[in-house]
Amino acid sequence: MAMSVTLHTDLGDLKLEIYCDQVPKTSENFLALCASGYYDNTVIHRNIAGFMVQMGDPTGRGKGGTSIWGRKFEDEIRTTLKHDRRGIVSMANSGPDTNGSQFFITYGQQPSLDAKYTIFGCVVDDQSLALAELEGLEVDKKHRPLKEVKIRSVTIHANPLADPGCIQ
Numbered sequence: 001m002a003m004s005v006t007l008h009t010d011l012g013d014l015k016l017e018i019y020c021d022q023v024p025k026t027s028e029n030f031l032a033l034c035a036s037g038y039y040d041n042t043v044i045h046r047n048i049a050g051f052m053v054q055m056g057d058p059t060g061r062g063k064g065g066t067s068i069w070g071r072k073f074e075d076e077i078r079t080t081l082k083h084d085r086r087g088i089v090s091m092a093n094s095g096p097d098t099n100g101s102q103f104f105i106t107y108g109q110q111p112s113l114d115a116k117y118t119i120f121g122c123v124v125d126d127q128s129l130a131l132a133e134l135e136g137l138e139v140d141k142k143h144r145p146l147k148e149v150k151i152r153s154v155t156i157h158a159n160p161l162a163d164p165g166c167i168q
Contacts, residue, residue: 003017003018003020003027003031003156003157003158004016004017004018004124004156004157005018005030005031005034005154005155005156005157006125006154006155006157007039007151007154008151008152008153008154008155009044009130009134009149009150009151009152010148010149010150010152011130011133011134011149012126012127012129012130012133013125013126013127013130014105014123014125014126014130014131015123015124015125015126015157016089016121016122016123016124017121017122017124018030018031018120018121019081019119019120019121022076022078022080022081022120023076023078023081023118023119023120024076025073025074025076026073026076026091026099026118026120027120027121028068029067029068029069029073029099029101030103030120030121031156032068033056033067033068033101034154034156035156036068037153037154038058038101039055039056039058039101039151039154040151040152040153040154041150041151041152041153042055042056042057042058042060042150042151043055043057043060043148043149043150044134044145044149044150044151045057045060045061045062045144045145046062046104046143046144047134047135047137047139047143047144047145048107048139048143049107049135049136050107050108050135051106051107051108051110052104052105052106052107052110053104053105053107053131053134053135054092054102054103054104055102055103055104055151056092056101056102056103057101057102058101062102065100065101065102066100066101067099067100067101072097072098072099072100073097073099073100074097074099075091075093075096075097075099075117075118076118076120077115077116077118078119079115081119082111082114082119083106083109083110083111083113083114083117083119084109084111085106085108085109085122086106086107086108086109086123086131087105087106087122087123087124087126087131088105088106088110088119088121088122089103089104089105089119089120089121089122089123090103090104090106090113090117090118090119090120091103091117091118091120092104092117093116093117093118099118103120104117105123105131107131107135134149137149
């Protein structure tokens with residue numbers, strides 16, 4: 001069964017399809033963190049226009065966060081999954097097999113990220129244009145948004161008839 005979640009941010013909602021069949025461990029981690037409220041009221045801490053926006057660190061500094069197992073976990077790199085469009089969702093890491101809770105969403109094609117980061121979903125609905133709003137945020141020299149923007153909450157949806165098309 002396909003799953004999706006809606007990230008309710010200060011700038012609008014982002015609905016993500018989660019690739020449970022392709023990357024089961026990463027999906028389990030992300031969905032369990034969502035269900036536990038782990039991401040609620042967390043700061044979107046890194047934003048690079050034309051590249052990506054990063055979130056999922058409860059400390060808000062980009063250095064924290066853990067998996068549901070209390071440790072880093074291994075990558076699930078799939079050659080069939082590529083950073084080939086806007087709205088691809090991947091785990092952030094600090095090297096091979098160092099996934100925790102942080103993730104990022106691409107603002108466009110990023111082939112240099114392929115085979116380095118576990119892709120586990122894509123944006124399937126952005127009617128509020130939240131991704132464009134995020135991309136337009138002013139940032140400091142460390143790419144931290146000058147205006148604090150948070151994920152306020154996450155809604156999990158079962159989606160047996162998932163739309164196969166991610167936003168383009």
